[in-house]
Amino acid sequence: MFILLRDAVAAMPWLILAMSHTTTAYCECGYSVNKTSDSNYAIYTDLMENDFLHTATDNMTEVGWAPQEYNMTAEQARGPYGKEFHVENIDTNPLKNNWDWAGGSTEGGEAGLRLWVRGDHSHGYVSGAEMATVRNDSFYGSFRVGMKLASTTGTCGAFFWFYNNSQEIDMEFLNRQFNESAGGMGAVNLVLQSPQSVKDGFDAANTSDFKLQALNFNPDDKFHEYRFDWSPERVAFYVDGKLVQEMTENVPTSAGKLFMNHWSNGDPLWSAGPPDTDTSIVVSYIKAYFNSSDTTRQKAYTSRCAKYDASKVCQIPDQTVPPDPSGADGNATAKTYFFTLDGGDHAPGQTTYKTTNSVKSSAMSLFGSVGASIAYLPLMIALLSSALML
Ligand SMILES: *[C@@H]1O[C@H](CO)[C@@H](O)[C@H](O)[C@H]1NC(C)=O
Ligand SMILES: *[C@@H]1O[C@H](CO)[C@@H](O)[C@H](O)[C@H]1NC(C)=O
Ligand SMILES: *[C@@H]1O[C@H](CO)[C@@H](O)[C@H](O)[C@H]1NC(C)=O
Ligand SMILES: *[C@@H]1O[C@H](CO)[C@@H](O)[C@H](O)[C@H]1NC(C)=O
Ligand SMILES: *[C@@H]1O[C@H](CO)[C@@H](O)[C@H](O)[C@H]1NC(C)=O
Ligand SMILES: *[C@@H]1O[C@H](CO)[C@@H](O)[C@H](O)[C@H]1NC(C)=O
Ligand SMILES: *[C@@H]1O[C@H](CO)[C@@H](O)[C@H](O)[C@H]1NC(C)=O
Ligand SMILES: *[C@@H]1O[C@H](CO)[C@@H](O)[C@H](O)[C@H]1NC(C)=O
Ligand SMILES: *[C@@H]1O[C@H](CO)[C@@H](O)[C@H](O)[C@H]1NC(C)=O
Numbered sequence: 001m002f003i004l005l006r007d008a009v010a011a012m013p014w015l016i017l018a019m020s021h022t023t024t025a026y027c028e029c030g031y032s033v034n035k036t037s038d039s040n041y042a043i044y045t046d047l048m049e050n051d052f053l054h055t056a057t058d059n060m061t062e063v064g065w066a067p068q069e070y071n072m073t074a075e076q077a078r079g080p081y082g083k084e085f086h087v088e089n090i091d092t093n094p095l096k097n098n099w100d101w102a103g104g105s106t107e108g109g110e111a112g113l114r115l116w117v118r119g120d121h122s123h124g125y126v127s128g129a130e131m132a133t134v135r136n137d138s139f140y141g142s143f144r145v146g147m148k149l150a151s152t153t154g155t156c157g158a159f160f161w162f163y164n165n166s167q168e169i170d171m172e173f174l175n176r177q178f179n180e181s182a183g184g185m186g187a188v189n190l191v192l193q194s195p196q197s198v199k200d201g202f203d204a205a206n207t208s209d210f211k212l213q214a215l216n217f218n219p220d221d222k223f224h225e226y227r228f229d230w231s232p233e234r235v236a237f238y239v240d241g242k243l244v245q246e247m248t249e250n251v252p253t254s255a256g257k258l259f260m261n262h263w264s265n266g267d268p269l270w271s272a273g274p275p276d277t278d279t280s281i282v283v284s285y286i287k288a289y290f291n292s293s294d295t296t297r298q299k300a301y302t303s304r305c306a307k308y309d310a311s312k313v314c315q316i317p318d319q320t321v322p323p324d325p326s327g328a329d330g331n332a333t334a335k336t337y338f339f340t341l342d343g344g345d346h347a348p349g350q351t352t353y354k355t356t357n358s359v360k361s362s363a364m365s366l367f368g369s370v371g372a373s374i375a376y377l378p379l380m381i382a383l384l385s386s387a388l389m390l
Pocket of ligand 2: 042044231232291
């Protein structure tokens with residue numbers, strides 16, 4: 001594709017002038033949850049968005065995620081069963097039609113990224129799924145996932161950020177807790193791990209940074225958005241755009257990685273189970289807006305936003321309804337906003353990933369390299385001058 005463009009440009013140098021006029025970039029000065037006119041707002045310089053309704057890949061690393069492969073004995077896993085995490089327990093299952101946001105998936109069932117817990121645990125281990133961002137430089141930010149939890153009881157599904165065992169932000173879903181209260185409502189365990197929880201054997205239950213948050217829906221019923229905003233002062237947890245909890249102690253102070261996992265060790269007090277059939281959580285998207293601890297990324301920001309201009313800060317839309325594809329208007333409600341899929345260039349200098357979505361270019365730039373939109377212009381100019389010299 002790059003070569004084709006280069007050939008085309010070399011053959012038709014006049015094309016450059018036309019193209020450079022239509023090259024419009026937005027958001028050069030970053031992304032903000034609040035409006036820049038609000039009394040409080042925080043700017044995030046970087047983003048990472050995965051549209052799993054339209055992503056097909058055999059290689060998760062290609063889309064920024066490293067599947068984990070490791071074993072823990074029952075003793076290490078602190079349960080009756082050991083845990084093993086395998087790459088093949090993570091698979092993509094996009095919608096059949098690239099232009100739709102609801103409807104049939106390529107492999108049947110709900111479309112999205114699947115993290116499986118396997119039903120065969122006859123060898124004393126429960127096979128599950130875990131993945132971490134390749135990037136390890138997120139340092140404050142707003143982190144969001146659209147997902148539907150597993151309806152077979154006996155697993156733990158988690159969306160979390162991790163630096164080390166005492167600096168960790170967790171949203172953990174135990175499906176044994178779904179259906180527990182009258183009316184079949186759900187719950188989510190919100191945790192900031194701390195030196196105290198490490199001392200208590202990784203049990204945050206007795207610290208102020210543990211909350212069993214009741215939900216007014218069952219998380220295995222529909223897709224919802226779960227989110228945490230991490231600032232130097234606090235971690236705020238949200239469900240479908242609504243603030244549900246804030247924690248101000250043991251707020252992490254290092255850069256780290258975003259994770260997701262789905263597992264069971266049979267511990268009746270936590271994951272329960274294990275289940276006897278394969279069961280998965282389904283992820284429709286992950287969106288992260290954050291600052292980077294990486295000096296290369298910091299320099300890239302100061303070069304694209306040389307002079308701070310509030311009009312070049314883009315507001316991150318709140319997702320205020322469950323992004324669920326079921327129901328008559330599913331195609332509209334499951335369609336959520338992505339800067340990386342928006343027209344023009346709303347993600348200048350950011351990492352963007354290949355998807356099967358035909359609307360979006362299949363551009364992919366690796367972390368640390370300059371985004372395609374910025375790279376094209378100087379290259380074209382260089383090609384133009386060499387073409388003129390010929
Ligand atoms: C955004 O505004 C809300 C409401 O005023 C405030 O509570 C919150 O702290 C602000 N967020 C940031 C990151 O400044
Ligand atoms: C993120 O980085 C930007 C640009 O350097 C800075 O203005 C902002 O204060 C940082 N935000 C936080 C929460 O540190
Ligand atoms: C997966 O993708 C990564 C990043 O693009 C690449 O480095 C790696 O070689 C790929 N692995 C396979 C098995 O193709
Ligand atoms: C994990 O255990 C399985 C058997 O349950 C074995 O096949 C595999 O090689 C082990 N992997 C590692 C990384 O030890
Ligand atoms: C779903 O919405 C998209 C636009 O967001 C549209 O292109 C597509 O045709 C719609 N599909 C159905 C089945 O309505
Ligand atoms: C992130 O990973 C890189 C490369 O593996 C390493 O050099 C760097 O120290 C890591 N950064 C953090 C904050 O852990
Ligand atoms: C919750 O109850 C519903 C309706 O009976 C059922 O379909 C679902 O499997 C249950 N979920 C769990 C995790 O037990
Ligand atoms: C986590 O990192 C912090 C800061 O480097 C350190 O003080 C703390 O002891 C570490 N915690 C664990 C459990 O290693
Ligand atoms: C938490 O507190 C309860 C009641 O004080 C106590 O029984 C339990 O052992 C404590 N748990 C941990 C992990 O310290």
